[in-house]
Amino acid sequence: MMMKAAVQAGSGVDLREVPRPSPGPDEVLTRIHAAALNRADLGMAAGHRHGTAGGAGTVLGFEWAGEVVEVGSRVTRYKPSDRVMCEGLGGFAEYGVADHRRVFPLPRDGLGWREAATLPVALRTMHDALVLNGGLVAGETVLILGASSGVGLMGLQIARLMGARTVLGTSTTAERRARLTEFGATGTVDTTQEAWAERVRAATDGRGADLVIDMLSGPGTTETMRATAICGRIVNVGRLAGARAEFDFDLHALRRIRYIGVTFRTRTADEVGAISRAVERDLWPALRSGGLRLPIDRVLPLDDAPKALEEMAGNLHFGKIVLDCA
Structure with a gap:
């Protein structure tokens, strides 16, 4: 049986008829209604390998x-006709398979396919960064670098939900910074300004942020350490500003910062499953009540997957770009 899918074509992305996948012993096959774009899709579309895939x-x-x-x-938890949201590889298609440990049930009746498609990556990534690795404690201050992305916007909300006292978000445009308070930010920072760490310290009683979620890295890492409280933590989630830079080891030692690297590329399925259980434990009540959400910037049909990727690369959207796949 064949299906329509957006595939990596060496020099770009093509829409093709490809064989419909079959689930392995630990997998769930879904009829896909909507898929959401992520930054990692750009690398895959360009032919960069993601773990063992690509x-x-x-x-x-x-x-x-x-x-x-x-x-x-x-697989015992799911059965045919269940409504689910999945993380895996192969979502820009009419059908897709995912390991059952990367699958969530839809948290409430009435949640639309488009909205549900925006949630799995952001929920796992930010709960893992803030809670499981960052060790967020109620009353602490949090700084999220790159907060206007879908993952960043979810991070702002989870930080507030888990009891952070001050939640600062960064973006390089005034329009995006103005919207961060809609998603839980108590203040915003423009990282294009020199010595922007002073703004962070001013908002945190001179201490700096207890916990920094860094999706940028690159040359700004030294300023990020200046914005971090003594004995604070930096969780390195992404490298959007660069994967290589000079590192001020003396500043790192002086501020006694714990610098924590995270990725899902080297995690086992069981490790991902443990994160999924923690997400459901801590976040499902808020999801059921509609207290966690992500804005959808635009929706395009599956046939326009190449255009959607171009628009993501242009970095003019706020929130998520979604494909209708049904």
Whole structure:
């Protein structure tokens, strides 16, 4: 049986008819209704490998929402017709498979496919960064670098939900900074300004942020350490500003900063499953009540996947770009 999918084509992205996948013993096959774009999709579209996956012919897309069609022999939680949201590889298609440990049930009746498709990556990434690795404690101050992305906006909300006293978000444009308070920010910072760490310290009684979630890295890392409280923590989630830079080891030691690196590329399925259980434990009540959400900037049909990726690369959106796949 064949299906339509957006695949990596060596020099770009093509829409093709490809074989419909079948679930392995630990997998769930879904009829995909909507898929959301992430920054990692740009690397995959350009032919960069993601873990062990990638290369010409790879179906793109890391998160989606849909109905369960079939489950593997070792899957017990899900059954056909269940409404789910998934993280995996192959979401820009009419059907996709995901390991059951990367699948969430939709948290409430009435949640639309488009909205559900925006949630899996942001929920896992930010709960892992803020709570499981960052060790956020109620009453602490949090700084999220790159807060206007979908993952960043979710991070602002989770930080407030988990009891952060001050939550600062950064963005390089005034228009985006103005919207961060809608999603839980108590203040904003423009990282294009020199010595922007002073703004962070001014908002945190001169201490700096107890916990920094850094999705930028690169040359700004020294200023990030200046913005971090003595004995604070920096969780390195992304490298949007660069994967290489000079590192001020003396400043790092003087401020006694714990610098924590995270990625999902080297995690086992069981490790991901443990994170998923923690997400449901801590965040499901807020999701059921509609207290956690992500804005959808635009929706395009699956046939326009190449255009959607171009628009993401242009970096003019706020929130998520979604594909209708049904």
